[in-house]
Amino acid sequence: xxxxxxxxxxxxxxxxxxxxxxxxxxxxxxxxxxxxxxxxxxxxxxxxxxxxxxxxxxxxxxxxxxxxxxxxxxxxxxxxxxxxxxxxxxxxxxxxxxxxxxxxxxxxxxxxxxxxxxxxxxxxxxxxxxxxxxxxxxxxxxxxxxxxxxxxxxxxxxxxxxxxxxxxxxxxxxxxxxxxxxxxxxxxxxxxxxxxxxxxxxxxxxxxxxxxxxxxxxxxxxxxxxxxxxxxxxx
Amino acid sequence: xxxxxxxxxxxxxxxxxxxxxxxxxxxxxxxxxxxxxxxxxxxxxxxxxxxxxxxxxxxxxxxxxxxxxxxxxxxxxxxxxxxxxxxxxxxxxxxxxxxxxxxxxxxxxxxxxxxxxxxxxxxxxxxxxxxxxxxxxxxxxxxxxxxxxxxxxxxxxxxxxxxxxxxxxxxxxxxxxxxxxxxxxxxxxxxxxxxxxxxxxxxxxxxxxxxxxxxxxxxxxxxxxxxxxxxxxxxxxxxxxxxxxxxxxxxxxxxxxxxxxxxxxxxxxxxxxxxxxxxxxx
Numbered sequence: 001x002x003x004x005x006x007x008x009x010x011x012x013x014x015x016x017x018x019x020x021x022x023x024x025x026x027x028x029x030x031x032x033x034x035x036x037x038x039x040x041x042x043x044x045x046x047x048x049x050x051x052x053x054x055x056x057x058x059x060x061x062x063x064x065x066x067x068x069x070x071x072x073x074x075x076x077x078x079x080x081x082x083x084x085x086x087x088x089x090x091x092x093x094x095x096x097x098x099x100x101x102x103x104x105x106x107x108x109x110x111x112x113x114x115x116x117x118x119x120x121x122x123x124x125x126x127x128x129x130x131x132x133x134x135x136x137x138x139x140x141x142x143x144x145x146x147x148x149x150x151x152x153x154x155x156x157x158x159x160x161x162x163x164x165x166x167x168x169x170x171x172x173x174x175x176x177x178x179x180x181x182x183x184x185x186x187x188x189x190x191x192x193x194x195x196x197x198x199x200x201x202x203x204x205x206x207x208x209x210x211x212x213x214x215x216x217x218x219x220x221x222x223x224x225x226x227x228x229x230x231x232x233x234x235x
Numbered sequence: 236x237x238x239x240x241x242x243x244x245x246x247x248x249x250x251x252x253x254x255x256x257x258x259x260x261x262x263x264x265x266x267x268x269x270x271x272x273x274x275x276x277x278x279x280x281x282x283x284x285x286x287x288x289x290x291x292x293x294x295x296x297x298x299x300x301x302x303x304x305x306x307x308x309x310x311x312x313x314x315x316x317x318x319x320x321x322x323x324x325x326x327x328x329x330x331x332x333x334x335x336x337x338x339x340x341x342x343x344x345x346x347x348x349x350x351x352x353x354x355x356x357x358x359x360x361x362x363x364x365x366x367x368x369x370x371x372x373x374x375x376x377x378x379x380x381x382x383x384x385x386x387x388x389x390x391x392x393x394x395x396x397x398x399x400x401x402x403x404x405x406x407x408x409x410x411x412x413x414x415x416x417x418x419x420x421x422x423x424x425x426x427x428x429x430x431x432x433x434x435x436x437x438x439x440x441x442x443x444x445x446x447x448x449x450x451x452x453x454x455x456x457x458x459x460x461x462x463x464x465x466x467x468x469x470x471x472x473x474x475x476x477x478x479x480x481x482x483x484x485x486x487x488x489x490x491x492x493x494x495x496x497x498x499x500x501x502x503x504x505x506x507x508x509x510x511x512x513x514x515x516x517x
Contacts, residue, residue, distance in 0.1 A: 059396050061316055091399035098397075102390040104409070115398045117408070167398070 005072060007032035007175060007205040008053065013067035014229075015045075015052060022048050024229035025067070030222070032072055032174075035197055035206045037216045039234070040226035046209040047099070049226060050177045053207065054094040055080065055087060071175060072205075092119065095168035099180040101160035103152035103167075108144055111152045111163060115170045134166040137199070139192050158189030165196065176200065178208040182215065194219050248485055255478030263472070267479055272444040274473040281480055283446040287454035288484070291365050291436055294450060295429040298369035299376060300422065306373070307380030312402050312410070323381065330374035338438035341367040346439065353451070359441035361450040368435050376425040383417020384410050419495060426491050430484065433458040457484045 008030040015023040022045035030036050038046050051057040052069060070077045073093050078085050092115070103111050112131040121127065131148075135141040140162045144155065152163055161181060168176065178197075182190040197206055197219055210216060216223045216235060223235035258264050258279075269280030310322040345367065350358030387410050395409045411418070433456075441453025442463065455463075457480045468474045 054397060056393070056396060059392070088399040088401050091397055096397040098390070098393060100390060102394040104391055104394055105413070114395075114408075118398060118400050118404055164394070171398075 004031040004033045006030065006077070007034075007072045008036075008207065009068075009070045009077070011068040011070075013052070013069060014065070015048065016064045017045070017048055017057070018062045021229055023052075026229075026231055028224075028231060030205065030207070032205050033202045034221040035201055035208060035219050037220035037223040037235070038207065038209045038226060038231075039211065039213070039216065039223060042211075044226050045229075046226050047179050050096065050179050050207060050209060053080075053175065053177055054091050054096055056091075056096065058087075073174060088118075092171050093173055094175045094177060095171065095173035096177040097161070097164050097168055097179065097181045099183055101157060101164050101184070103155070103160050103163055105151065105153055107149045108152045108155070108163060109148040111167050112170060115167060119171075130170060131166075134169050137169060138162040138166040138196055140166060158185045158192070161185060161189065162193065162196075165193065169200075173204065175205045175207070178206060180209050180211065183211065190215070244485070244489070248482060251478045251482040251485070255475055255482060257472065257475045258479060261472065264479075267476065270446045274471070277472075279472065279476045281457070281460065281476060281483075283444055284455050284457045284460045284480065285483060286446065287361065287436070287440065288430060288456040288458070288487070290361050290447075290450060290454065291368060291440065291456055292426060292429045294361065294365035295368035295372060296422070296426055298366060299373045299425060299429075302369065303373045303376035303380055303421070303425070304418070307377050307384060308406055308410075310377070311381050311384040312406060326374045326377050326381075329370075330378060334371060334432065334434045335438075337367055337371050338434055341435075341439055356451075357441065357453070359439055359453055361440055361447060361452065361454040364436045364438075364440035364454075364456075365450070367439055368429050368432060371432065371435060372425040372428045375428055376421040379417055379421030379424060380414070383414035383421070386417060387413040423492055423495055426495075427488055430488055430491070431458060433462050437462055457481075 006029050008028065010026050010028040013023055013026040013028070014021070038049060040046050048057060048063075052065065053071065057063045057065075065081065068079055069081055070079050071090075071094065072078075073085075073090070080090055104114060106114075109131060112134060113127045116127055116130070132141060132145070135145065140159060143159060144150070144163075152160065155163060161184070165181070182193050185193065194215065197208070200206060201221075208220070220235060222233065224231040225234050258267065263277075263279060267279060268282050268285075269278065270282050271278040271280045272283065306322065306326065310319050310326065314322060341363065345363055346358040348358075349360065349363050350356070353362070391409055391413065392405070395405050400408065436456040437459040440456060440459065442455045442459055443453035444455055445453075447454040461477045461480050464473055464477050
């Protein structure tokens with residue numbers, strides 16, 4: 001049985017948002033390549049917890065974080081709040097997919113190329129190859145391969161969500177944060193995404209917020225419930 | 236609502252045309268577009284004022300637009316958070332400052348500077364008025380630009396942020412293109428305000444009725460001309476010309492708005508066409 005190094009660790013992590021305590025002295029050590037589910041009642045702060053790992057909460061201000069958050073990036077553990085790690089680099093290595101699909105108002109091809117465009121990669125051959133690879137990975141190539149110039153916002157909800165995952169994967173992130181990625185999808189779309197997560201297991205550390213216990217049973221290696229500011233392991 | 240506004244505008248235009256009709260009856264209508272304004276010699280040319288208005292408006296917009304877009308971007312995204320709040324408060328305060336205050340400050344601070352370092356003569360010039368007018372219209376434009384940037388859906392912002400976009404990339408690739416309609420409205424309002432402002436040009440442009448050869452010379456705008464004539468006269472042919480000035484001013488504003496709308500329509504179509512062309516390449 002292969003052993004995986006720690007990919008995500010927190011020490012004495014506390015977080016308040018708008019004065020409301022969300023997390024209280026959380027210590028966590030999650031292995032790389034696993035699928036970790038986070039469950040808990042609505043409004044308890046599960047999404048906020050995810051946004052701590054790519055520092056997305058900082059865009060809204062009003063949050064206050066204490067403690068240590070370390071991620072394994074490029075082979076070494078980095079304290080993302082203390083080591084002056086560049087924010088743009090962090091977010092390119094820690095992908096995020098949101099509850100509601102959020103393709104940008106541009107074509108499917110441009111959506112996929114967008115992360116590479118941000119990194120000033122202009123090689124059209126590379127972009128095309130990579131886009132097709134990621135579309136294949138999320139089982140979307142057969143459905144949209146012949147209309148890559150269509151506006152991404154015209155796709156169905158499930159297709160949009162898979163496109164967003166593909167867009168996230170364009171940068172081959174080491175850690176993927178998924179905020180209830182299947183909540184707006186039908187069963188078919190949900191199973192497709194779960195199949196994709198199975199494929200990513202081992203190469204990508206996946207931290208996923210979900211409300212569905214059956215989904216946890218199907219795909220999660222570990223499960224934590226967020227309750228009263230603390231994480232309780234349930235699986 | 237739109238129809239009511241349109242009817243009101245037409246009624247105002249008609250009223251000005253009727254009140255200015257004596258000029259046509261006396262065969263002086265085309266003489267309006269000459270360069271000589273000399274009521275004693277029965278010469279009522281308002282071309283210098285038309286050109287004065289256009290020059291000051293265009294210059295003010297040229298100065299104000301980059302300043303306003305830059306400030307809006309700072310206030311919405313680029314500046315540190317405490318500075319953003321301070322900027323917005325300052326801009327809202329500036330929008331409420333009476334025009335005469337800008338005028339007085341400029342008379343005592345800017346005009347001497349212009350006289351000493353940049354312009355020969357009194358310092359009262361088209362350039363001086365344009366600079367102050369640029370500052371005057373900037374808050375209106377900035378407030379619209381900031382509102383436009385804030386109206387971009389948060390889901391798009393989250394997507395771009397989570398992909399690691401730097402603030403400038405977020406601005407260029409997402410916020411500015413998405414906020415384009417609001418930017419355009421801000422420009423239209425700024426233009427309208429610059430074109431319609433009376434006090435700044437009256438206080439700072441010098442009010443010369445001669446046709447200026449450069450922006451460093453004194454000039455008079457249509458609005459300043461109306462104010463100066465109406466202050467001294469109520470019945471002569473000279474007085475009648477101000478209705479022609481008003482009509483021209485209104486038509487200018489209408490033309491500006493229509494051309495910007497057309498530019499917007501063609502621009503949007505062009506952008507869509509360009510996008511499709513780019514994407515259809517192998």
